[in-house]
Amino acid sequence: MSVLVVGISHRSAPVSVLERVAVDGEGAAKLLRDVSACEHVTEAAVIATCNRLEVYADVDRFHGSVEELSGLLVERAGRATEDLLPHLYVHYDDGAVSHLFQVAAGLDSMAVGEGQILGQARDALARGQEAGTVGPSLNVLFQQALRVGKRVHAETAIDQFAPTLVSAALDRIGEVLGRRAVVVGAGSMAALATATLTRRGVADVVVVNRTTKRASTLAAEHGVRAAALSRLSAEVAAADLVVACTGSTGVLVTTEMVAGRQRPLAVVDLALPHDVEPEVAELPGVTLITLADLAEDLHGSEAGAEVDAVRDIVTQEVAAFLTARRQASVTPTVVALRSMATEVVDAELARLVARLPDLDETSRDEVLQSLRRVADKLLHQPTVRVKELVNEAGAVSYAAALAELFALDPDAVEAVTRPEGLS
DSSP: OOEEEEEEETTTSOHHHHHHHOOOHHHHHHHHHHHHTSTTEEEEEEEEETTEEEEEEEESOHHHHHHHHHHHHHHHHTSOHHHHGGGOEEEETHHHHHHHHHHHHTTTSSSTTOSHHHHHHHHHHHHHHHHTOOOHHHHHHHHHHHHHHHHHHHHSOHHHHOOOHHHHHHHHHOOOTTOEEEEEOOSHHHHHHHHHHHHTTOSEEEEEESSHHHHHHHHHHHTOEEEEGGGHHHHHHTOSEEEEOOOOSSOSBOHHHHTTOSSOEEEEEOOSSOSBOGGGGGSTTEEEEEHHHHHHHHTTOOOHHHHHHHHHHHHHHHHHHHHHHHHHHHHHHHHHHHHHHHHHHHHHHHHHHHHOTTOOHHHHHHHHHHHHHHHHHHHHHHHHHHHHHTTSSSSOOHHHHHHHHTTOOHHHHHHHHHHHTOO
16 A cells, blocks of 8 residues: 545645635535546545545556646646645655545644544545545545544543634624524534534524525524524524524625624634635624634644643554554465465375375374475464564565465455455
8 A cells, every 4th residue: 555645735825726726525525536546546535625625536646646636736736837736735655644644633634632633534434435535545545544542532631722723713802692693504613613612602693504404403403493594694693692603605604694783793703715705804894714813723733642642642653553554565476475385285185195095084183184294384483473574674574575475366465455355
C-alpha cells in the first residue's frame, strides 16, 4: 500500500482560498469520481469539510499521482496553478498514515480536539465504499483512523477543552440566553449549532432549510421549530442571531434581507462557500462572524496537557499501524515459501513411496511427519527474522530477497497478496 494525500486546509490557506475549493456532498462525489479515474490511482477517498479538502489515494506511482491530484484541486479552484499550489500539502506513505490519524484525533482541526471531524472522516469512508472507490488499503487505513479518534475521546478529556466552531462563535457574541435564533441548513454543522443553542438556553430556535423534511427532522430531534427556505427573510427579521452553515452555492442571507433593522443582529457564517453576503457586516447594528474570524480566535487555543496526551496516543497508534503493515507486507512471501516447502515434501514422499512400495501406512505417516518437521525447522528462523528485519530502517526489501533466494514464483506471491488485501 502506497497512500498519497494531497490537500488544502485552514493550516495551509486563508479562508478566501478555501472558499474557492469548497465542495458540497455532490461536489465531493464528483471529485471522488475524477480522482478514481486517474491513471495511477487504484483507490480513493475524499474528506471535505468547511475548512479542509483532502484527497486520499492508493497509488502505484508517486510523481505522476501528485501531478494528477493537484491538477484536480487547481481545476476545482478555478485559479492559476501558481496561485493555488503554494497552499497545497502532500503526504506520502508513512506520512499519509500519520496525517490521517492526526486529522481523526482532532489535532489538525481549527478547534483542536473537536470531535466533529471523526464523523466527517466516517462520511468520507462511507462515500468511498458506496462509490466503490475504497478498497482493502484505504478501508483498513480509515477504519484504524476512526478507532484512533474514538480512543482519543475515550482516554483523554480533550472534549472538555476543545471548543467547536459553533461554541467559539457564540462565545464571541456573548450572552444569547432568551433570544431568537435562526439556523440555516440541516447538515452536521447545523445539527451541532442547534444542539449548542438549545443547550445554552436560547428560547426560540428555528431551523430553515431548502428541504423542509430535513429541517423538520433536525428540529424534532432538539424540540425546536422548522421552516421552509421561503420563510427565511421573515425569520431573520424576527431573529437576534443567525447561524448559517449550508455551504450551498450562492448567498442565502443578503444585505437586503438584514437592512433596516431596529435592533442588533449577530450573524455567524460557518459555510464555505459563504452563505452570508459579506456586505452585511457594514450595516449598522449587525455583527458578522466568519470562519476567518474564528481561525484567529482558535489559533493557539490548544489545551496543554490534554493535547500532549492525544499526541502520545496518535504516535503510539501510528507506530503500531506501520509495524503491522510492514509485517503484513512480507506475509504473502512467507506463505508462498511455506507452500513451496510443502510441495517439495509431498514430492519427496511420493518419490520414496514409489521406490519402497512395501512401506506400510504407519511408516509412511511417520516419514511424512519427519519431513514436515525438518522443513518447518529450516524455515522457522528465516521467517521469524524477516518479520523482525522488515521493521528496521533501510532500503533493503527482505521479502524480495527471500523470494529471490528461494526462487519463489511471483504469481504464487501475488495469489496470496490479493485475497489478503495487501499491497
